[in-house]
Amino acid sequence: MATVVEPRRDDSMQRPNIPSAGNRLPGVRDYEQVDRDIIGTLRPTLGWFAALGTAVLCLLIGISAWTYQIHEGLGAAGYHPPVMWGVYIITFVFWVGIGHAGTLISAILYLFRAGFRTTIYRAAEAMTVFAVMTAGLFPILHLGRPWKFFWLIPYPNWRLIWPNPKSPLVWDVFAILTYLTVSATFFYVGLIPDIAVLRDQETNPVRKRIFAALSLGWRNSDREWRHFTRAYLFLAAFATPLVLSVHSVVSFDFAMALTPGWHATVFPPYFVAGAIFSGIGMVFTIIIPLRRFFGLQHFVTINDLDAAAKLCLFTSSVVGLAYLTEFQVAWMSGNRVEQEYFWNRVFGQWAWAAWIMLICNMVLPLSLFSQRLRRNTTWLFILSLFINLGMWFERFVIVVPSLSHEFEPWQWGSYAPTWVDYSILLGSFGWFFMWFLLFIKQLPVMALAEIKEIVPPKMRRPIDPEERDHDLDTLTLDPINTAGDD
């Protein structure tokens, strides 16, 4: 919400409430249209049921594979020395990373008052919560006795044994649980005013009662808004360093070990940039079909996608620089083991995986230098799929080649995931999309109250369009920029 700025002069009411946002929604006339168009997307359709059914089926495949693994042991998942981390850790890091873009868009871009976030942040925030929920399953899936997962949580127990607070795995527990709790809280707090809108418009008494309970009696008073906007600002301020810390902590899982390819100080910024990059890829994967199927092109405009694509290009460049830095450090270190390892990564045993990573994450995003491609939703969607693939392989390239090619040649080995790994990977996508699909039909996929902030309110005094456009001279309103391409 926008109380981070100074109160406006009385003669400027026709302007959006976020003066520096530079965001316009020419296709949205008034507050009523915001409610009508977005709440209208909540009606379930046949296509939605089909998508939900597919997601549940994928989840069931994953659950079946996990049941088999619990019965047979972790060997069923293809783990054997020297590679004792594989698809589960790769996928854990992948999903934690996906979550980061949601918090970046909802919190960091909020603090920077980037207007393009307004229409996409709710979906991105939901993505964060569900992605972290998915990631949190993987450390448990990786346990031979998953029912003992709570041994990592520090609490007074009958064993009188406490976890080691110097262990990166314990830091992970604190970081991931904090991230999940804060993201879910941030998500829910932002939803409260919108749930109140649903409550006030709902005619079904049972649903109305549920929305009334979830909205906690919110009534849109100036006092509530005043405290709400302040609390939202502070939550954003907390979430911002949290985003940077969580993936740094995840990177410590690797960087604290002496394994070649892992023991590098570049890992925390490299992981954070990669996480944001992969998350933006997933935002495109979700938002582009969503705006098309829900007919919300006048809310998520092509300008918004263009701005997000620039962010994608920037993070891709940072990730690419980190890749090159790793090679440079290995080359200049004079350390034979490091040099051998990186040579093996790119030209040896794992070259196929490394080149998938480099092409998807470094080469293909360079296309976003072209404005025409940044504004082409079909290309953005295709590119986002490549980014998702590339970022999964980035984690593969970090985990597997290091473990399979350590210090001594007798330690070297290989790794091949089994059907159990692939099924659980599929199940994780089923779990994630099941929650996301349930969300988009129960709660507004865009923030109603915040979109109303950028829609000019009704005025008794007629608005002079020339005066308004003069005031908002930060953006050129040519039809190509605002209409959307589809």
Place this chain on the structure above:
Amino acid sequence: MQGVIGAFSELDSAVHAIEDLRKQDFGDITVYTPTPRHELEHALQAPNSPVRRFTLIGGLLGVTFGYWVAIWISDYWPLVVGGKPVASWVPYTIIGFELMVLIGSLSTVFGMFAVSRMPRLTMTVGYDGRFSHGDFGVWVPAGPDRAGQAADVLRKHGAVEVRSER
């Protein structure tokens, strides 16, 4: 509580009504708005929110607890490795930081609920569902002696509906 509620479909009408009501010494005006607007905040001259105090106290408690729990665990099972200190503050900064964010965030939300008096089990007198949709509501607490005066001000500034409630 007794008072008068006026529903406005235009923002400038609501703002002018609030300013006029304040000039005529009507205090404790409540405005219902579908989205926060600075113009309303400005007209009401509302004080700063005290939520920030909850944030500060929660954050300080969180960071203290984070360091304390990690140091206590280490001292409870004191294993000396490589002659290094049993309690090492550098890695414990991670736990301190995470708990600062966790408890600071939760106390911020708790503070917001406390000062907004949420959760609220019953709807306030004067609230109308249209105030979350597109209209602005101005609620003026007024006894029978001043209710007529308040209603006149609201009507003068273009309220589409004015009614007394208790």
